[in-house]
Amino acid sequence: MTVTETTPSQGPRPPQGLVPSPGLAPSGSPTPAKLKVPHVVRGKVVWGEDVEYASRDFGVPFVTPRIHFNELITPRTEQGPAFDVPLTDIIDYLVEVAAHLDLAKNPYLQESLELTAQVSQMPRRMIENTFHRPGQFLTRQSMGFRLEKTFRDVRVLDGWVEHTDPTGRRTRIRAFPPRLVHMLAGNSPSGAMTSIADAALVKAINVFKLPSADPFTTVAVLRTMADIDPDHPVLRSMSAVYWKGGDAKVENVLYRAQYFDKIIGWGGGAAINNVIKYTGPGFHLVAFDPKVSMAIIGREALASPDTMREVAELAALDATVFNQDACLAARHIAVEADVDDDAEMERLDQFCALLRDRLNVDREFASAVGPATPSDIREAVEGMRFLEPDYRIWGEYDGSGLVVRSPEPVDFHPTNKTVNVVPVGSLVEATHFANVATQTVGVYPPERKAEIRDLLATAGVQRVVRLGSAMTGTMGNPHDGMYPLHRFVNWVADDDA
Structure with a gap:
């Protein structure tokens, strides 16, 4: 067995003085045969080459x-290292960390960018764009607003807060720091940054399970934190390691109530189902389940060529987020149109053609040409070509965009910039396509959201937005039907009744 090698602490120093990691190729160097992924254990970086794995997307x-x-x-x-650290100090620390997460100056992020580009399907340009996002959610104002909306009285994160009920009985409540295993998703590096911030705000003891599609970003952020203050209690509360999901030799040990309270699960259906078998009394799952999203468009969109172009652009904005590899990316679009009205159906087909063209556009978080259409979708779509005019197809299978119009939702999972357009008699009819797996629904025109939002919520939808704004969120909102930080903590009462 190779002896693991721990990087010695060298005390605080500015990120500008950082050097590339040992064994990892700097930008522009030849790719090493095997990439080296360090672990972080209670804030200390650990190097070693004991176990070999393969990345999810490219092996x-x-x-x-x-x-x-x-x-x-x-x-x-x-108790955890951050147990008694005032929340204001933790926010100060996260604001300082955010100031150092500058891709232009931080070699850890630069290195992570180059390495992640080798293992992820996400184009390098899009990965780079995600590294510019931390400043949006790690500001003092944004964190404070979110905590206020989540907890109402943020003092419960620092200690026992007393209140008296209508009968005069007193109790004290605390949002107690939890012990968490974070099963991180690999479809966006920004998820690592938000997970670290969330873990810090609730003062948790944390183990981050690194994703094989990006085992680098979490470690890069933690190493940045170590250079700011290697002994900070928040950093000493954090470990980040990799094992292959489903490895019982690891999970049978870690996934136990005597060690951890909850698993924070991001990932696909197979990953979530694997974790569920470990849950039980005292060990719970907070799951950000695999979700799909859709759009509902009123017939107002077909009123004129200019309006059709405008709405096609809005729909494409939502459908192409991370090249449709995001829960909030629309896959099915229901459009209000009379199938017995030839003129209206012709306008709908014009909209489909415009939509296909707008799928083939470079955006901040989308590529003009992404990964090619999977073979199962290609086979299904080829079979639909014999069913015109009920079914119509626009686009190619090369990742530039594919639009399929069908009389009802297709029975395959649209992905890789594949959009399924379905004509409906009314917006209410479109709500029948939603279910508990539907996360975000974009609506056009936005003033018609009120007509259907209760029906969508009844079906299980968690978020209703203006078409074109799926990627834009309001601070302090619930996510996947909950306030996550509220679920992370352990709520404890000291009751005098």
């Missing part, structure tokens, strides 16, 4: 240190 080999469970697990007789 790129990478090596990691061996996991030592006793180093990851904090006994329940010990």
